[in-house]
Amino acid sequence: MKENVFIIHRSEIVRKGLSLILQDYFKMEITQLNSAKDLNSFTGITNSSIILILEAQTEVNSKAVDLLKKNNDVYLVGFYNDDQVLEQNDSVDYQLNQFSSSMQIQKLIQIIRQAGAKKKNGNSDNGELTVREKEVIKLIALGLANKEIAEKLFISIHTVISHRKNITEKLGIKSISGLTVYAIMNNLLDIQDINPEELI
Numbered sequence: 800m801k802e803n804v805f806i807i808h809r810s811e812i813v814r815k816g817l818s819l820i821l822q823d824y825f826k827m828e829i830t831q832l833n834s835a836k837d838l839n840s841f842t843g844i845t846n847s848s849i850i851l852i853l854e855a856q857t858e859v860n861s862k863a864v865d866l867l868k869k870n871n872d873v874y875l876v877g878f879y880n881d882d883q884v885l886e887q888n889d890s891v892d893y894q895l896n897q898f899s900s901s902m903q904i905q906k907l908i909q910i911i912r913q914a915g916a917k918k919k920n921g922n923s924d925n926g927e928l929t930v931r932e933k934e935v936i937k938l939i940a941l942g943l944a945n946k947e948i949a950e951k952l953f954i955s956i957h958t959v960i961s962h963r964k965n966i967t968e969k970l971g972i973k974s975i976s977g978l979t980v981y982a983i984m985n986n987l988l989d990i991q992d993i994n995p996e997e998l999i
Contacts, residue, residue: 800848800872802827802912807835807853808878813897817852817878820901825908838863845870848915850908852876852895859890874911877955893954907953928969935962937987940979 804827806814814831821829827850832838835858838851842863849867853859855877867873877891881898893907914931928936931952938948945963949956972978982988 800846800915802848802850803841803844804829804850804852805832805838805841806830807832807838807851809833809854813854813878817904820904821908823901824905835859835863838867842866847871848912849873850876850911852878853891855879872915874914876907876911891955892958894949895953903953910953928966932962932966932969933987935959936966936978936982939963939975940982940988 802825804821806817806829808814808817811831811833814833818829818831821827830841835853839862844867849871851864851873853875859875864873864875874893875891876893876895879894879896881896893911895904895907899907910931934952935948938951943951945956945959948954948959952959966978967973970978970981972981979988
């Protein structure tokens with residue numbers, strides 16, 4: 800499956816900077832766009848994994864995005880101008896900001912690529928927990944709040960809540976203590992990693 804990255808931002812410096820960082824680590828086709836309206840020219844792409852990195856305040860061209868989603872795996876990454884993660888933004892799957900290091904950006908792209916590979920192999924909805932859901936359980940067991948989990952995994956709070964809902968449906972466990980026991984019993988977490996004082 801071909802991989803495409805679209806960087807949509809008004810600032811040429813931001814577009815070129817992100818593009819250079821990604822080119823250092825990955826062999827992906829990178830397209831820089833000034834406006835989400837320019838996505839209309841690319842709606843004919845099919846059978847690709849597409850990462851859209853867009854300025855947080857950008858009005859998403861939903862028709863173009865919907866057309867791309869119809870024939871491709873599409874992942875939306877919001878790019879923020881400060882280090883504040885926006886809690887109520889459920890239109891993006893992942894988040895970056897101007898203070899993200901090249902290592903953080905690299906890690907985020909690897910996470911997205913792994914999600915795409917799992918989706919392609921059909922490993923997502925067979926009742927078993929995904930790798931990402933196991934990561935979320937571990938962080939819940941360690942006492943992290945939704946916002947902290949979102950920041951640690953470079954995803955939106957909406958995505959964390961969605962993972963928690965899927966975990967509850969798959970395991971039938973609703974309490975944090977129950978998830979902690981599950982994490983320990985399934986070797987997702989070493990009991991020595993838990994600081995009891997942080998859980999109080």
